[in-house]
Amino acid sequence: MFSFRSLTNKLVLFLFFSLLLVAGLELYPDYGISFDEFFELQTGLVSLKYLVELFAPQLLTQHEWLKNVPPLETYVDADHGVTVLLPFAILKAVLGIHTWQETFLLRHLLTFLIFYVGVFFFYLLARERFRDPKVALLGCLILVLSPRIFAEAFYNSKDIPFLSFMIMGAYTLIRFMKAPSFKTAFFHAITCALAIDTRIMGVILPFITAVLVLIAIFRSKSSLRTYVLYFGVYLLLLAPIMVALWPYLWEDPIDRFILVFRNMQRFRWYETVFYMGHAVLATNLPWHYIPVWLIITTPLVYSILFFIGLGFILNRVFSSDGAITQNIFQFDLACILFLFIPIAAVILLNSVVYDGWRHLYFIYFAFLLISLVGLENLWQLTTKLTLYQQYGRIFLVTLVGISLIHSLWFMVRNHPHQNVYFSFLKGKAxxxxxxxxxxxxxxxxxxxxxxxxxxxxxxxxxxxxxxxxxxxxxxxxxxxxxxxxxxxxxxxxxxxxxxxxxxxxxxxxxxxxxxxxxxxxxxxxxxx
Structure with a gap:
């Protein structure tokens, strides 16, 4: 049956993603080279050389530049994930790209395209929660109009792809929890492997999966057999896929994986960061480092909506609201876990983080989903108003609209320096x-x-x-x-x-x- 509303939603969705793609293709040549990009380029080439030595050693004589690439066994950053870095190195070699400018422009383009895919999966994820394509699309707009995230979507080839893979992992997790099967377990295993092989912190995905499975079994013991069976399938698929996509693990998967995990806890970076007016050792950061950076670099309205949404979620969880469905309960709980477990881990382990909160960009999708929960509940509250219902909704639309326009204006005005966005600080502050x-x-x-x-x-x-x-x-x-x-x-x-x-x-x-x-x-x- 023809639905004009459905057609309109699809056209708006198509228009949004078309404009985002055009913007990315237009803007990607404008950004500079960051501290990390040469190191990441080298890391990808090291893994490529390892593959060539293993499967096609004759190519070493045909490509002289590979001889200057250090071997994987002695490379200092061999423990870094290569989900993105290795395919880029392969593509660079296949395309015959030799100039530095072409190399880095290609990196920036591919990094943006991974972010682009991540935004689409964020749409799917938000639609799963809110069952409304308009709310899901608004979530995508909020994600894109987050100035720092948008800028880094062109040159940050570790943290932004990791954010994208975590979004994909969260989406496949929700699909798996709704309908456990071999298919949903398989796709969830793939996305989890991609995330883990980008940053080892991706292990949070199987951990949260296990937590949700246990809670689902506890809440509905009739599902015990189904969840146990397909969670086992998921684990059996995850391990070999993860190892297969990360050459560093091939020779000694267990010991090297443990080594990577230990290195993550205390990363080898001993410089200082400038924080709250002081030079602070990255090995001894105050507990509030991540929360402060998150709030001061996120548009203020998004943060306000987040705290409102968090309040509604916690109230429903602790009040055992019978009206809340199993799917919404699982989704909101997953958001809480995705957001707070990494922050708690960094604080409790006193982990090394630097350059603001970029190492935890992957929690941002959960932050925004909770913000959308806040917006949704505020909108629903306006329906309970009688005399002032219209004014309440006008206020909400105006507030969010001004915030989005302000973010867009900042991004356009200060292009390509969106990476130094602060929400309410300026000048000497x-x-x-x-x-x-x-x-x-x-x-x-x-x-x-x-x-x-x-x-x-x-x-x-x-x-x-x-x-x-x-x-x-x-x-x-x-x-x-x-x-x-x-x-x-x-x-x-x-x-x-x-x-x-x-x-x-x-x-x-x-x-x-x-x-x-x-x-x-x-x-x-x-x-x-």
């Missing part, structure tokens, strides 16, 4: 208390400014941190060759993104700055 462009992406725009101003055949410069050099590699080769990194005493220009140096510099001739919300994220000083 940011400069004096928190890291700014810790990725070092803004160096690209600084280098491009110098190219426009200086026609010298050789441009001598110095920079505060490695991305000042790394970002030359996303420039066309003829421009990259003009830059020469020299000691400060010989440099014509000095560039800084203020990481590990939040204060001012003693150089009087500041010729260029990039500012976002009245705080600097890059300065260029002409020294001579």
């Amino acid at each position: 940011v400069e004096q208390n928190f890291e700014r462009d810790y990725w070092g992406l803004s160096y690209r725009q600084g280098l491009e400014f110098i190219l426009q101003q200086d026609s010298s055949a050789v441009i001598k410069y110095n920079c505060a941190n490695p991305p000042g050099l790394l970002n030359t590699f996303i420039l066309p080769e003829r421009h990259r060759q003009r830059f020469k990194l020299v000691p400060l005493s010989e440099a014509t220009y000095f560039l800084t993104e203020y990481r590990w140096h939040p204060g001012t510099y003693p150089y009087p001739n500041e010729i260029y700055t990039i500012q976002v919300n009245d705080f600097k994220i890059l300065s260029i000083f002409k020294l001579r």
